[in-house]
Amino acid sequence: MPEESELDALDARLLLLLTDEPRLGVLECSRRLGVARGTVQARMDRLERRGVLRGFPPDLDLAAMGYGLTAFAVLEIAQGRRTEVAERLRAIAEVCEVHATTGQGDLLVRMVARDNADLQHVIDRVVNVEWVSRTSTSIALSTPVPTRVRPLLELAVE
Amino acid sequence: MPEESELDALDARLLLLLTDEPRLGVLECSRRLGVARGTVQARMDRLERRGVLRGFPPDLDLAAMGYGLTAFAVLEIAQGRRTEVAERLRAIAEVCEVHATTGQGDLLVRMVARDNADLQHVIDRVVNVEWVSRTSTSIALSTPVPTRVRPLLELAVE
């Protein structure tokens, strides 16, 4: 039984369809793809089992929720304190994402805020976390390419 | 008619519920929240109209799809060429996200790759884009805080 972690064309077409119109049900998908309903159902089950398809979380627009500002911070932290720092960052609601990256113990943080005053406050909390030494923060002015997976799916369709 | 871009407690509880169990239908949500079905329906319609709720896109695990590596690049670009550079970056499938940030014309790029060789290839394509001057790239080793919105919703519940 080969690992087969690759997506075949049908998987990719299905995911592409769901990406464009997430509300579609299994039946409608089967019609659009020209396959039987059971097939679509089986594919979705398999994708979930394999962990490729995690689910269908609501896609929220933070800006529309009042969090119009996004900022990134690169944190340089004390040796061996990544876990502790990450934990403290996790406790800050406005911190939306943290990545540990190569380099001397760096963390890349994405955060949001309601306005400049709020952002100042959030940044303060982030950079004042214990064991954080040097930091450099920059504000997102625009997002020329919003988070996307579509192109990778298109590749998989062949 | 006030702007009212704020979420009230019910909105937040609904979104929280959908965040945890996205598959729930309107009826089930109404049961869990202890309100009438029509109310949930009305709230969801309103959230969509306001642009807060964009939809329910499939959440794909790129690692499970074979793209196990994530890298970030900060690009310094020639004055006034942000649009052109962004366009060329958009054409690269592995580029999953681009933000324009404060600083001297910087772009923050997130990209993925299948393995080290592939990553090398992707990075090359990104940093060789026209008008890109200095670049600095780092590889994501882990993600202590995966993309999340939940804490902000919890704040809104009060």
Place this chain on the structure above:
DNA sequence: CACACACTAGGCAACCTGTCCAGTGAAACA
């Protein structure tokens, strides 16, 4: 006091879901 508004509670037909089943073609195996 009247009106608008949000919510509740219920009813209806059309549709979809989960779950079976039998039949087919192709690839893998002995």
Place this chain on the structure above:
DNA sequence: TGTTTCACTGGACAGGTTGCCTAGTGTGTG
């Protein structure tokens, strides 16, 4: 070559859900 496995098709079924609508209630505003 004959057999088994597997994915897919096409169809069936009951039960739940959706979209849509109506009527009644309570609250806040002018």
